[in-house]
Amino acid sequence: MFKINTIDGNNRMSTQDLLESINAALAQGETEFYIEAAGQHDIGGPLWHPEGKPLTFLVKNAGQRVGSMCLPGTEIIVEGSASADIGWLNAGGRIVVKGDGGDTAAHCAAAGTIYVGGRAGTRSGSLMKHDPLFDAPEFWVLKNVGSFAFEFMGGGIAVVCGYDSEQFDSVLGDRACTGMVGGIVYFRGSAGGISAKDTKILPLAAEDIAYLDGKMEDFLNAVGRPELRTELTDWQEWHKVVPLSYDERPKKANTDLFSFRNSAWVPGSIFSDVCDDDFTVIDTVATGEYRRRVPVWENGKYSAPCEFNCTASIPSQQRFNLLRDGRIEEAYRLVLEYTPFPGSVCGAVCPNLCMDDCTRKTVDISAQIGKLGRYSSAVDVPMPEAETGKHVAVIGGGAAGLTAAWQLARLGHKVTVFEADEKMGGKMEQVIPRSRLPQETLTREIARIAAMGVAYKTGVSVDKEKFTSIKECHDAVVVATGTHVTKVIPWPGHERIIKGLDFLKAINKGEKPAIGKQIIVIGCGNSGMDVAVGAYGLGAEQVTCIDVQRPAAFAAELAHVKALGGEICWPVFTKEVTDEGIITQDGKLIKGDTVIIAIGEVPDLDFVPDGIALERGFLQPAGNYSVAPGIFTAGDTIRPGRLVDAIGAGREAALAADAYLRSAAYMPAGKIRIPAERMSTAYFKKCHSCDVPDASGDYARCISCGTCRDCHMCLKSCPENAITRLAGENGAEYVSDPASCIGCGICAGICPCGVWNMETNAEPIKFYR
Template structure:
């Protein structure tokens, strides 16, 4: 039976296909049962992994002109042949694939390889084989290079085998470049040819019999794969080979310090200016007790406190836990964790949110806050499986904005049937209708909305909820969530107000592509965040001069105002409008601000026309209890701007809270007030362990590289400092059944000295006074 081969093109009709779409084509063919692929790439990344078949059928790829990371995270049963050379990161994080590169490899070839085999018919660049590792549960990784490798290769290598044949490099001063094997702690590098500049961490040694057997058995397969069997005889001369292995800890320890006791006995000058005043017999009296007789005792309180970023986030996203997962190498889990809290990590957290979390980040005391915004952007393509069983209860949600869709996401995650009623023809609320494209990429928003809809959320567009339909929803559904947002612009009735353009309507027309007309000079009444969006929209529509005015200090965030100023806008306050005329805005102090168009953007209100007036308070908003639940009907909850205008993150937080309380209501459980754990006191987080970095260097760091900069406030980073410094060795690390860990202090050994709490960089250990008193009978 012949095997079908899928031919994937990197250029179609003269246009380069994006990496995402090329890989999507591969996945679609794989779903059709095709297991062999010919990929004519044009620099697309990540071709060949991580892929597998459910029945174990091997996968074969033949690739030309790939981009970075070809074969990255390749899985067992996958064979990838690259005809020609390839750029950086060939076989990055290889997990079992066989990768055959019939040309040269770029920098960091075989970087972090953990299993499988990588065969290179030419040279590779710097840092090749760096961070190779070996888990004994799996076959060790192998990395074979016919010619030479660049400088700094095999640095921090932790396991596996690397073979550098040095063919054609016999006259070079070093076939490993310079500073090879720095920080190497495991594995073996076999090398043929001259070597210089090796790090002091390693030994250059002769081969033993087992080394020769490994090379002589592996060379024929390697040379066969790269079609260079003509070199077998030359490379089989084992006298030309040596091996590089890491030094042990003891071998690296070149000196030991004299003990204090020996110094005092043997070097101290008796009777000298620094001599002993009395003779010491070195007897240690046991004044310090253990157990219940201690004055204090320690407790390991992991995650008892909120980290500042978590506490300041309206959605309660625990960024310190995301970064802890990244620190453990659990990238997928880290990117997915945010979806337990918000379905809009890239759109809201990554783009439109002012990032209150970063405003209070402890790292600010050292240099620059951790890049939490960029972490959100990384989760755009993440997804999680909804494992809860399907339920028969139905929940209606009125409004498909950020609050409504967030509630829908969480309810579907809990198994409920969800119908969303949206009066507009498109879903997404103000995220879709109002935010300028330069602040929120529509492609990202649509990706995240699709992720929600793909979970089975049913949306009924062009459906305006009136009193009759609202009453029907309350009757037909187990609960109703009102997430209508605020879409009624507030207008002050000063003279000439009929000339005003309403900011919300203006932004909606801009985003729909209707291109509303504005004059060359525009005045925006209001200077909040929404007003700054209007400023951006006015310039986009052709305005030459835009001025935003407000009666008080602008409520917009500084970075929003800075953006507007860069476009040329003026922001003036305090300015009191008296009336609007044909010439512009006349202020109460008699000044005229010339304007062809005046737009008002001082806030919006929700439209509660479908709800009985008896439900409203004196301000016209629905009366709620502390659970976001209507006082008039316990089945109805209200979220987002329908409660109070705020940030999109407030809407996300409200949507999640409403969904959780709907679930509790249906199941007869007590509703949740969502009280946060107290924020960790700043003096418990030790910034002494962290050194400030150059701001430019920080800016160049990728978000996933923030694992060391994050101070992990209140959340143990498993550094084991406490375990290592405890003078009584009272602390042990225990692995729990759920894969987590904990540190435990043994009261029979602990003397309550407090060193564990003193050295903990995260503030996890806390000392308490012993309250139990003993009374003599």
């Protein structure tokens, strides 16, 4: 037998430590326990042996809840008395208390046996119950019980022997069996105050005597009083309490609920001070105004990750949806509302930030958004329906300027673009290698802008006088001259350096700038990689690209240069440029007979009117892209960026200029990215890269984040058929009928696009004043 003494000198073991000690011993295979307790709780509770062996506990000085939730196979024997809650929620154990038991003994007992060899306290046997699949719980008390015993009893058997209780008017205490609806209470002696509205007292039947006589010996032996058998088995002294049946219970006068609530209960109803009670019974599953949540179809409210990441804000998910509907020409024209260069930029030189966070990547790989732009390079759009009579000048024929011109022309304005070079296109034409940006694609897209009515004036250098003349002849001016002045740091020997921008422009014009065999390129951005590729094309044998920081070029561009044999070095800090190459700050020589710098450019804005402030050589427009009344700017004149950044800024500057020309307020379109947790990608099957279709057929893989893809999933999944699909010219719309919707949220949970959202029902309940 495993012994535990909970007192060590003046130290008392806590209940937690005692229970952990019992569990540890049990895990080691112990089955018999002798516990010298000191009032610790829950001794002998829900325990079982790993091999199913019976467990025995001998306990002295037990605290509350001895044997609480006790399981079959466990026997607990308490020497002397125990405090409250003996066998609380007993689930099958055998609990013997040889002395008195405290209040609420056998409270909520559902199985097993509880023996008390003395008296039990208040509310003993309350809420006892019986699951018909198991044996009924049994609760025996040698003497008497306190008040409210067997309150709300629902099942089981209780026996109160009434020994040594002649001095009490009732061995069951006061108000026993109140609310009793099941079970039997046997008692010996007198019992007054039993609830007559719930129970009745009957003499014993033969089966009652047989039960009591059969169990009496076991009970008396367990509590150590076998000598009392003869005294306690005079069955003429015994009675039983059973609950009244429904038909036996007294009935109240029949009255309708409305009258009772409105008159008898509380005049005007209990809530008459705050509401007009219509006595409507609200079902557990409610519709209409009583729903806790309501579905909201938020189609197009949020931007898909592709649209959000694209600085030109191209809604590629809408293009794929149009392709899915078979509206092919419309899909290809859609992108032209945002950029006139879908083939040149989106489909050729753009890093395609749209694809970086494509939700489809959580399934397999991104939708083929970049390649999709190529299908729009030859698409034409209709001319504007009406002309406004306004004339706008755009200074600069690069990505930003031509985008602004394209948008303004489509809005009905007359547009003239002034370009200093002999060709339109800016850096797309002058700098980016033909291998990256096909000449025929760019030429076609520039011609499409002209076909929209935009006039091109090339070879026009703009100074202050020319700018003033242009401003006087036009209703608005957009400055988009870009950055064409190469940054050169004045190191010793910097006069030997070739400017990267001039180098690239010369190559694109078909010239062959003279260079050596060993080339050093200062700057590892995309321009630096273009210079390196150009140098190899001119016959360079070795190109070394250096930078003071981690290379900023796209990974593909870096890989291309390395594949050609180029070397990328960083961090490298230049100290001096010599005939032999570059001397670094730490004294090392990087050999090279030609040094080309490509660390960025700044704009030439000497022509802007006095009074227009510059910051570090760049224009600083207001939130409406305006630097002065009627003068707007976009692209690299504000800050250096990618071509897609210039396109996005050019479009916004055009919209701001249009608002100015119409004397309206410019309202920039905000973008809110759709929360990732609203997407449900389980609808989509994973495919391998070899299974990815051509970009024009990739619409099946596009998840269409934030924009309904008309998949019918919500329609088919609604358990109440509350959702209806409405066909329209601009696509389908889904609506939910409040009279049928129960606010379950299945539509929001299953929608792959995150279009449905569940919101708290804000509809006011007219019930309240």
